[in-house]
Amino acid sequence: MTHVSVTVGDDHRGSLDGVVANLRASGLQVDQVLGTLGIVTGSAPDGALDALRGVEGVASVDAQLTHRLPPPDAAVQ
Amino acid sequence: MIDPSFPAVPGHPGDDGPAAVRQAETTGRQIVVLADADDDAGVEWGRAGIREVADSRDFAAGGVPPETLDEAQATVFAQLGIAVVTADPGQVAVLQSAESPGRRVLSVSPELVHHVLQDVLDYARAYRDGVDDAVERMLHARDRNADGPGLRAAARFEDTAQATWGIQAVRADSSSCSGRGIGVAVLDTGLDLEHPDFAGRTVTAQSFVPGEQAQDGHGHGTHCVGTSCGPRSPSTGPRYGVAYEADIFVGKVLSDAGSGTDGGILAGIDWAVSNACPVISMSLGADVMQAHPPYSAAGARALEQGSLIIAAAGNNADRRAGRPGFVGAPANSPEIMAVGALDQELAMAYFSARSLPGRGGQVDIAGPGYQVLSAWPMPTRYRSISGTSMATPHVAGIAALWAEATGRRGLELWATLCRESDRLLLPSVDVGSGLCLAPQEGA
Incomplete structure (x- = not known):
């Protein structure tokens, strides 16, 4: 399973529900639908990523990055 | 200070007078x-x-x-x-x-009457002067007195009993603006909600980290909220906060161990935009060179709705070893403002990342990011640390002041920050448009 962010294209932001339904049908386990931004986060089997990219209205599917701070006692943060 | 080795007014040797005093x-x-x-x-x-x-x-x-x-x-x-x-x-x-x-x-x-600016001879002369100037500047680099007229003297800022060096450098201490009524979202490790310096402030806190509360168990978030929104007159110590009357939105997107994923960060951005925060401060990043599409979309859609995302350029440089580093994600999205870090002499902090070639990967502006004193979870209360993470909330606080002063939002606010920043004698790949400055009376 890969954690992904699905960016919905500007032309489909108004019909987000339909895009989300198609994403689910294509294997996305949805964590959050961020309506204000037009982005859906979730996870999917590696083999399903191309299917997600093929869903109508999807602009991009990207593996989530991890952001890590240095420990609290580091001089440079 | 005007360096005596440079003419006070630009002019060419052998001209009958300095260009600036010629009659128009x-x-x-x-x-x-x-x-x-x-x-x-x-x-x-x-x-x-x-x-x-x-x-x-x-x-x-x-x-x-x-x-x-x-x-x-x-x-x-x-x-x-x-x-x-x-x-x-x-x-x-x-x-x-x-x-x-x-x-x-x-x-x-x-x-x-306007003329084509320079003939070829003038151009060659200006080029020669430019090279001479660069040589002089390198020779004078050690004593740091090489600033010409119209540029900020090579001051060395220091923390005083009244204000930290950063507050002085961005001229927050002489601004009449306070960020009043402006929502500033700080997406980080949270805030020490019991910190006495934030008593009585409007604080809206929300955690986007599974299983953790917005209470800061790291310190980084409290430090960043302190710099962007800390009080005007802390009961002890100097002023360290810029927008002292801003409405604080604490979005916890990094865990107490200091890590977070895109999912939580995007959820935090969505929350801040939904709450109509004109300023979103993100002192976080991943060392990847490629702009990350979800952040480009989030940045653009936030701007459309009047929210400006300001992010740290990154600390992956070591200029002491000749490594300039590069701007990481999310700051390398063109739709997100990237902040570099300056030291007390307004020189580059050694860790501050340089612009990437290509669209979006550039540093847009700079702020104080070296030995920055700010709030830390109790009982420590205050700590001094360095990083582009510390420069970013200085810019975010200044953005709140400009949002208050002008009513501008989104791209207009971005343009205002750049237009009003103090140009520095440093490469634009490192500092963008220069040091962010607070609005002053009459501006």
Whole structure:
């Protein structure tokens, strides 16, 4: 399973529900639908990523990055 | 301080005088700037004895022909609210008179003659001067007194009993703005909600980290909230916060162990935009060179809705070892403002990342990011640390002040920050448009 962010294209932001339904049908386990931004986060089997990219209205599917701070006692943060 | 090794006013050796004191060449005509008018109220030209008036609206898209400009006593450029007028001083006085009915005149100035800027010889001379200047500058780099006229003297800022060096450098201490009524979202490790310096403030806190509360168990988030929104007069120690009356939105997107994923960060951005925060501060990043599509979309859609995302350029440089680093994600998205870090001498902090080649990967602006004193979870209370993470909330706080002062949001706010920043004698790949500055009286 890969954690992904699905960016919905500007032309489909108004019909987000339909895009989300198609994403689910294509294997996305949805964590959050961020309506204000037009982005859906979730996870999917590696083999399903191309299917997600093929869903109508999807602009991009990207593996989530991890952001890590240095420990609290580091001089440079 | 003006370095005696440089002329006070730019000029070429052998010229009869410095360029700046040469008399400007004028045409004898006047340029009249008209006040904005909702209706189509005209200027009462007749009162000033001006009869032949041409209006750009009477001409097709080809514009006003030069003969008309020459022949008419006044030519009005309706789109600009500006007129070119042939008038003597008496007529000018009538036009400017406050009692004059009709559309008000804002200013009258002599029309200047403009020339192509430089011939080839001038260009070569300027090039030579530029090289000479660069050599001089390198020779003088050690004593740091090489700033020319019009540029900030090579001060060394220091923390005082009144204010940290960063607060002084961005001129927050002489600004009349406080960020009042402006929502500033700090997406980080949370805030020490019991910290006495935030007692009585409007704080909205939300965690986007599974299983953790917004309470800061790391310290980084409290430090960043402190710099962007800390109090004007802490009960002990110097002022360290910029927007001391801003509404604080604490979005916890990094865990107490200091890590977070895109999912939580995007959820935090969505929350901040939904809460109509004009400023979103993100002192976080991943060391990847490629702009990350979800952040580009989030940045663009936040801007559309009036929220400006300001992010740390990154600390992956080690300039002491000759490694300039690169701007990481999310700051390398073109739609997100990237902040570099300066030290007390307004030189680059050694860790501050440099612009990537190509679109979006550039540093946009810089802020104080070296040995920055700010809040830390109790009982430590205050700590001094360094990083582009510390420069970012300085810029975010300043953005809140400009949002308050001008009402501007989104891209307009971004442009204002850049326009008003202090240009530095440092490469733009490192500092973008320079040091962010707070709005001052009369600006």
